Each structure stands twice: as structure tokens, then as C-alpha cells.
Amino acid sequence: MNALTPVGVNASAFLDRDDGLAGASQRKAAEFLRHAGLPRAGVEAWKYTTLRTLADVPFATAPRNVNDGPVDTLLAEIETISGLGAGANRAVFVNGYFDAARSRLPANVRISTGAGADVAEDGIDPAGDVTTALNTLLARDGLDLVVPEGVDAGCLLLVSIGITADDAPVSFHPRHRIVVEKGGRLAVLDASVGQGHYLHNPLYDIAVADKGYLSHARIQAEGALAVHLAVSHAHVAADGVYDSFTLTLGGNLSRHEVHAGLTRSGAHVHVNGAQLLTGRQHGDLTSVITHAAPGCVSRQTVKNVLSDQARGVFQGKILVERVAQQTDGYQMNQALLLSDGAEIDAKPELEIYADDVKCSHGATVGALDDDQLFYLRSRGIPDDVARSMLIRAFLHDVVDEVADLRLKDSLNLAVEAWWKREAA
Numbered sequence: 001m002n003a004l005t006p007v008g009v010n011a012s013a014f015l016d017r018d019d020g021l022a023g024a025s026q027r028k029a030a031e032f033l034r035h036a037g038l039p040r041a042g043v044e045a046w047k048y049t050t051l052r053t054l055a056d057v058p059f060a061t062a063p064r065n066v067n068d069g070p071v072d073t074l075l076a077e078i079e080t081i082s083g084l085g086a087g088a089n090r091a092v093f094v095n096g097y098f099d100a101a102r103s104r105l106p107a108n109v110r111i112s113t114g115a116g117a118d119v120a121e122d123g124i125d126p127a128g129d130v131t132t133a134l135n136t137l138l139a140r141d142g143l144d145l146v147v148p149e150g151v152d153a154g155c156l157l158l159v160s161i162g163i164t165a166d167d168a169p170v171s172f173h174p175r176h177r178i179v180v181e182k183g184g185r186l187a188v189l190d191a192s193v194g195q196g197h198y199l200h201n202p203l204y205d206i207a208v209a210d211k212g213y214l215s216h217a218r219i220q221a222e223g224a225l226a227v228h229l230a231v232s233h234a235h236v237a238a239d240g241v242y243d244s245f246t247l248t249l250g251g252n253l254s255r256h257e258v259h260a261g262l263t264r265s266g267a268h269v270h271v272n273g274a275q276l277l278t279g280r281q282h283g284d285l286t287s288v289i290t291h292a293a294p295g296c297v298s299r300q301t302v303k304n305v306l307s308d309q310a311r312g313v314f315q316g317k318i319l320v321e322r323v324a325q326q327t328d329g330y331q332m333n334q335a336l337l338l339s340d341g342a343e344i345d346a347k348p349e350l351e352i353y354a355d356d357v358k359c360s361h362g363a364t365v366g367a368l369d370d371d372q373l374f375y376l377r378s379r380g381i382p383d384d385v386a387r388s389m390l391i392r393a394f395l396h397d398v399v400d401e402v403a404d405l406r407l408k409d410s411l412n413l414a415v416e417a418w419w420k421r422e423a424a
Contacts, residue, residue, distance in 0.1 A: 096172025
């Protein structure tokens, strides 16, 4: 699609908040949104997810000062579902603003905040996609974290809390930059919660240098009325690893895009995830994994558990450039539909220009196995417990792909908490 083709829905509600468009990146983002608008179903990259409804919502700038009570309650909720507790290193953002009083930053990394206030020329095209353009236009605070060469920085909890006042819809657009220098290591548990009607539009600018290792797990448990539009831009160098996982639990409408580039030989990228959706929730996981160097490995497994009228979307593309010989790429999407009204749309895709590669993709859709349910029930296991056992078994393999044990435990706790709420 030409960036200036007017195929979308008017985005003036966001353009009216441009605050003067001081930087070249902001001006380019505004130009993109002014002409392309918010995508609707006619745009191929947004074939199964439309943002048409956002054009009718007067999202205002989120307030900096909100009541402490709800914030502390939601922060405690994150501590519980993550299992990391109050003593963990953490960076807390409330309505997109850094909350120093509730944060506890690690001493062995270089870190700053407010990075989004002046978007630098960071190599990310501000007109590359609508999610990036919105963030570029309206970004304020953000985490700017650098793990020095050879340092194991441990685990950091990155918290986003959304709160609305007087039920007026608001939006916030944090811009986070995470750099792991040569041989460095870092685990990030990224958790989003909130209450009220808001749009959370985070951008992650991620770079992993030679032999660096970043494990990045996201727990999206936004409020029931929230819209969550996230985008991650990751670049991985020689023998570096970016191990990511997105667990989608909350929000009314959500989409997380991952644009990952394997730029030097030996790079590894894992872009796994799970969506557990109910009611009329809509969740979209979209990825483009570009192999731009020889001898690189990518893995992507996404599982969906959908009930009621929920709709899941998976769009995954593996692009293998001509230079990327001996590429090993794998992609799989699986969906478990728990009701007749649930729906999954899957579009796995391979685009290969090299001839010495090993790439595969696939998708499966099904319901709970009646024979397995009968077997469990015939042995005295109640129906609800039997269903729970089969669903957990379905999810186990994908969560088990997370290598960092701390993040894996947090994801399992979050799934367990979700299941208890749904079963209550």
C-alpha cells in the first residue's frame, strides 16, 4: 500500500493533539495519518481488524495525576499475577507517565525516562504502519534502558497502568527503548492493566547486539473497555537472541505487531504467544520476521483459546532475503474454539528469495476432543475440571517455550488467574 493512499478512516481526533509537531519524525507521522487514516478491513495488513470505531471516540490526553487508590490496587494485582512481588526491580508508568515513587530501578544498567518526549531518528520509519505513526506523533514518556557489555542485568518488571477519570476516554503512547550490548543479558516482564475507557499504544525499540540475550514476556491484561495497540521493532545481531512471548488476556480490542530483523549470522528470534479471549473480545497478533543474514533461526508458535463471541487473529510472515541462505524458520498457529460463536482468522505466510532454506508454517483449528472429555469424566473427573485440564494441556507447550524460568512462572500464574476468574 502506498503510504499516501487515502484508504482508511479519518484520524483527525489524534491529529488535533499534535502539539506543534516540533520534530521531523512527528511531521512525517502526521502526514501519514492525515492521508492514510486509521485502517479499515480493506487494508491488507488490517484485513481482519478494523480501527474504524476509534475515529468516533474523542480520546483526550491522559491525565498525569490520578487517584492513588486504584493505581495501588492495580499494581498489587500485577505483583500477584506475575509472582515477582513488591521487591522486584520495576519501572512503573501510569497513563503513560513515569512514576518514580512506585518504581525501583536496577543499579547495574544505564536507564533514563522521558525518552519519548523527543523522538530521535532511531531508524524506525514513522510512516511504516499506523501503530508506529500514532506513537511517534503522540509519545511522551518512555523507558530508555541499556544493558552494558557483558552485564547480566537480571529481571525487570515493566508496568503500565491505565486509569480514566469521569469515564472520559483518554489515550497514552509510551515509547520504550531497550538495548542489550554485546554479551549482555536481560529479562523483562511487561505487564499492562487498567480500568476505564482508554487507548494504550506502546512502542518498543529493541536492539540485541552480538551474543546478547533478551527475554521479553508481555502480559496484556487491560481493562474490559480498553484498546491496546502495541508494536515492537527488534533487531538482533550475530549469535544474539530475542526470546519474546505475548499473553493476551484483556482489553476489548487489541493488536500487537512484531517487526523482527535478523541482521547478522547466527541470530535467533522467538515470537511466541497465546490469546485467551472471551465475551466479544478481539485480539490480533501480527508479525513480520525478516531473515536478512545467513544461518539465522526464527520460531513462532501462537495458541488461541476462544469462547463466547470472541475473535482471534493471527497474521505471521517470514521473509527470507536472497542473502539469507541456510535459514531455519518455523511458524504455527493453533486455535481451540470453545463455542459456536467464537472465530479465528489465520494467515501464515512465507516469502522466500533464498534457495538453501528450511521453512515451514501451518495452522489448525478445533474444539475440545469429545473422546478425551469422555475418558476423563468416566474416571470421575467433573466436566468443568476435565475441560480445564484439556485447555491447560493445550496451552502448556507454548508457554513452555519461554526459556527464562522467572518469566515462564509468571506467565503460568497469569494463565491460572485468568482461568479462575472465568471459571468463577
